[in-house]
Amino acid sequence: MTRRVLILEDQPFQRGYLVNLFSARAGVQVDACEDVDAAIALCACQAYDLVVSDLLMPGQDGIQFIQALAAQPRPPRLAVVSAASRRMMSSARLMAESLGLDVVGLLAKPVAASDVDALLDALAQTRPAVRTSPAALTPEPDAVQLRQALADGSLTAWFQPKKSLQSGRVVAAEALVRWRHPQLGTLAPGSFLPALCRHGLEGELLHAMLTASIQAQARWRSQGFRVPVSINLPPHLLEQSDLPDELLALTLAAGGNPADLCFELMENSTTRHVSDFYAGACRLRMKGFGLAQDDFGQGLSSVHNLVNTPFTEVKIDRALVSGCARDPALHLTLTTVIALANQLGLTIVAEGVESDADLAALRQLGCNQVQGFLVSQALPSDDFTRLLDEDAPDEGARGSRAASR
The missing domain is CATH 3.20.20.450 (EAL domain)
Known part of the structure; x- marks a missing residue:
């Protein structure tokens, strides 16, 4: 089964590094962009299993992206990756979850290959539906x-x-x-x-x-x-x-x-x-x-x-x-x-x-x-x-x- 992942990261080196880490995993197809508007546009026209977002970005930041993502009709699951403090990332998680998003991980930079493996394992643990109608x-x-x-x-x-x-x-x-x-x-x-x-x-x-x-x-x-x-x-x-x-x-x-x-x-x-x-x-x-x-x-x-x-x-x-x-x-x-x-x-x-x-x-x-x-x-x-x-x-x-x- 192919999993589609979108990476939002403004720094070119970090963006390329994350793309390489995820692409090296079997069955993972990766898209990447550098700003919030582009990420929202991609989410509007393509169904992703996971979005990996930075927090600290110029212009619109990761918090604003999460707010915009939650307004999507069927938002993907979310992981936050950042050099920000753990408490700031935890606050971002609570904000995202209060908006109805499913946050599967918080990753501190620099991200390791084992972090990506753990994230993909968490992604595989999908929550079963209990309703028969939307x-x-x-x-x-x-x-x-x-x-x-x-x-x-x-x-x-x-x-x-x-x-x-x-x-x-x-x-x-x-x-x-x-x-x-x-x-x-x-x-x-x-x-x-x-x-x-x-x-x-x-x-x-x-x-x-x-x-x-x-x-x-x-x-x-x-x-x-x-x-x-x-x-x-x-x-x-x-x-x-x-x-x-x-x-x-x-x-x-x-x-x-x-x-x-x-x-x-x-x-x-x-x-x-x-x-x-x-x-x-x-x-x-x-x-x-x-x-x-x-x-x-x-x-x-x-x-x-x-x-x-x-x-x-x-x-x-x-x-x-x-x-x-x-x-x-x-x-x-x-x-x-x-x-x-x-x-x-x-x-x-x-x-x-x-x-x-x-x-x-x-x-x-x-x-x-x-x-x-x-x-x-x-x-x-x-x-x-x-x-x-x-x-x-x-x-x-x-x-x-x-x-x-």
Whole structure:
């Protein structure tokens, strides 16, 4: 398979050097240009698998190029190569990812042949699609459609496995919503979740995901597997003072066990009054549920909340995980976060693990569990059961497959 790569570099020597490095790899076709306008024009008329861009350039710089690239209808994946500081490149990565670009690497000059090999390996790890129709063709659902989907079970839970870095086996799962749309097929949350939030249906979705997770756990238990499940909980819902009581009543009525369920407090919202956040967190733990800080290292999550909230688990955001094996700053940050979490007695889960090198680094640093496309994408309940069967070492080990650090 031929991969098309575009290199944007203003210095002739560096441009030629990069062209030679990439061209020496089998199946790689390389184009190169020296300014932003030319690069954007090439991207508009040619589909590239990867764009490698400098940051420090006269005239329009690499940041402006990334902004322009993100405006393309189907932008290629991106790698940043620069003599700028690592923190500046990390900021460029965060900016690019916030615009929806897939950043596969940050390369410091001078670039080595091994850097190019690692970049092409990362490029080969494409993310599988979970929708059957392009988002641009998916009409935004209204409140009536969403309520109907919640009522008839079309909005359902798929499960992404969490693997133990100690045993190498699946020890837990995260419930992620999918819509089995009657006309459009299986839709990922990006095509309907924003509308659901705008219509104030997050509480109803939380109940549906909890029920679906308990039902899946019952099926897995009948096959001999105990699988704890994590469920996303937007923190602003904790403003409802009786939410912990509601969730416990629903869990018990459905035949679930609070000890096998963990609510992940998402980082994209918070309560208007901080007292509601801490009251809700304490009461969920007092009911016996697990509690996780989701997306730690991103958005509103903080060390203060991590230390002062009765969490049982911390999930490290992919922004701190992706590239940690090659990025000294990320590696140092993870070292500190994992050491703190271990001192707090938390289960440590790394999200967005997509390379063997990052997996090895996380294992060496003492991370407990990982999830991401390197392990598995989210799966329907029946497919998750088959994964458990394949993962089980023997029949006798099934009944004890509880989450472990």
